[in-house]
Amino acid sequence: MQVSTSFCTPAVSFKYGSFHDSDVSMREDEPCRMGSFNSQGYYADGAHYLDGSIGEEEESSSCSDDNMDYENAGDEYMKSDVFDLDSELTEDLSEEDGDEDGDDDDKWTNQKRDQNNQYNVAYYAAMEMIRIRFPFQSISIRVSDFCCLQEKDLLNDTLIDFYLNHIVEHVLPDSRGSKVTVLPSIFWHNLSLRQHALDSHDEKLTDEQKMNLKFGDLHDFVADFDLQDFDYIVVPVNEWEHWSLAIVCHPYTPNARIVIFDSQLTADLNNLQNMASLIEEFMKYTYERRTGSAMPFPLQCVLPKRMPQQTNNFDCGIFIAEFARRFLLNPPKNMDNFDFSCEYPDFSTVGKRSEMQRVVLSLSSNRAHWRPLVEFLNGINTAAPHRAL
Template sequence: MALLKKFSGDAVRLIQFPPPPLKGGITVTLEDLQCLDSGQYLNDVIIDFYLKYLIQNASAAISKRSHIFSSFFYKQLTRRDNASEGGNNDLLGCQRQRRHQRVKTWTRHVDIFDKDFLFVPVNQEAHWYLVVVCFPGLEETQMVDWVGESQGQDEAQQCKSSNDHSEILVRLDPSDGMETETGRQAHLYWDQYNNEAENGQDEVAKDPPPPCPVTCTEHTCVRRTVCRRPCILIMDSLKLSSHERICKLLREYLQSEFEVRRGSSREFGLDQMKSSHCQVPLQDNSSDCGLYLLQYVECFLKDPVVHFDLPLQLQKWFSRQVVRKKRDEIRNLILNIYRHQNMDSKNT
């Protein structure tokens, strides 16, 4: 961190990624970097930066099949109507179309129905979680032949099974960083989580079965046929958030986007696109939800799910130690990019 001592203001610009002349660059400041300190909550800049970095460095085979939305997509989709949008009109169809109108330009250069995976980062009540829309272009479940890498192989993968069998139920205690407004909101959130766990209301606390090995991904699946289905996957490191609304809004968004993009109607209801809570590694503190979101995406891009037998059993997708190293990894990545961009600017 000696490199940063010369900076005197939090708003000091460190990097833009990707750098010009590439479009869509995200500016990361010193203040953003401080979100990576222990106990702090990741902000939307760090989330969006690392997601963009992941998709740009993913293999061509998976990157061309994937689209990652900005963290502002959900915020814009759920923004309250204002007077200019005709907020007094409560017709469901008009509401759906107005919401789509707010975000329709975000996909003007991409047909999401040609993609297999749409990643949507969501921040709800100061808590980050991930939504993955799978196979939005499919109208029904398909069984397809599969010959995977795992047949006859036992590769060591960072994002494969973990030997830690104790990472299913965790107790959350508020940690550092509670002075901020985000921290205060999150504090209430953690209290609610622990209270529901004590009352036996939370599904995580109901004697979960031992975690199964991951067998549904490209590197682990040994099946000869796999199931591909249109679905909405929820990956939440706390499992406390209410996800019904986001699933409903995404189904309505897909319906409107399909009408605009394809010029015809198609249903995206519960019967056509099921939603499911994935069994994923869980956080053990009150501040790492953003890191888990990023790790879910990183593992998915490195080792995509190929067999969609819901709910997905991904408890052993990665170890807790992987997440504990994530803050330093992202910080070092930003500083390395800073050095390279600084060096390039001096040489021009």
């Protein structure tokens, strides 16, 4: 597939559902999957579950006494000094082990304190800040995820999935009519495993059998909705701990294109071309499986000129988050000559991590309790960027 440019009409947004005062809660152990939630009421957050449910079983599961005790305990600790992990452990151990047996007891005490510190760190890292239900994804953001928003840390898949869905649901205006969906980051992980899936299989297989073998189980990701219903399909891509972004524009139409965004381009563009080719192959498969006919228009790869490039090894996720926001809010009218710097001359990622922190906290009903965490992260940005809770 050759990298070239193409035409695309202005993107417009689509809201899958509206905010409701009464909304749904989520099952604690419910896996993240696509197409499992309807468009009526889509989220409930951390410590305070909103009223309503999508079934009695889910309501009882998500509001169990164990969960409430867990969250209340976390809230109470947040009111105190949440990060002073050593002080109270030292007091407990000194009262419990107050003998005078010398160095052996000191070593044992220090070892036990270190183990308890590790358990406490793991406990608070696993604490849930918000739980949010988007139309085709359910996402739980924990303290450990939120910590990725400190400077010089890579964004993880949870934050990427959350922010891209946030753009579609909360940033794009309601007044527009195009539909946008975000595939979860795990989609590309599973898709990339199929890249050489048939290299060692019997050549006697028919083309249809080969495609079913290659993409059949992956089709479950989109089984609950039709890709033809969307004007823009956002695909986050992570390879070798580097984030890039693919946006399928107007699939199955004459203007069908795949726009690739990458903030760390090299002279060799084969990887980006292979990425677009694999996505196109999957789009062909889903179309033929649903309609029984061949995909009418190919997906040409578009690589914008003069894309901003990161100057470090950890801001790739920040860049694709801003790439997606800018493009979906205002895609170029003429993609035959997509010059990124001309379309978005004021592009900047300065303050993007702080913005994402505010977005997460804005959806949490007990956000005041997380202020010590925010102050802690922001306070260590210059002193010790890689220090963890």
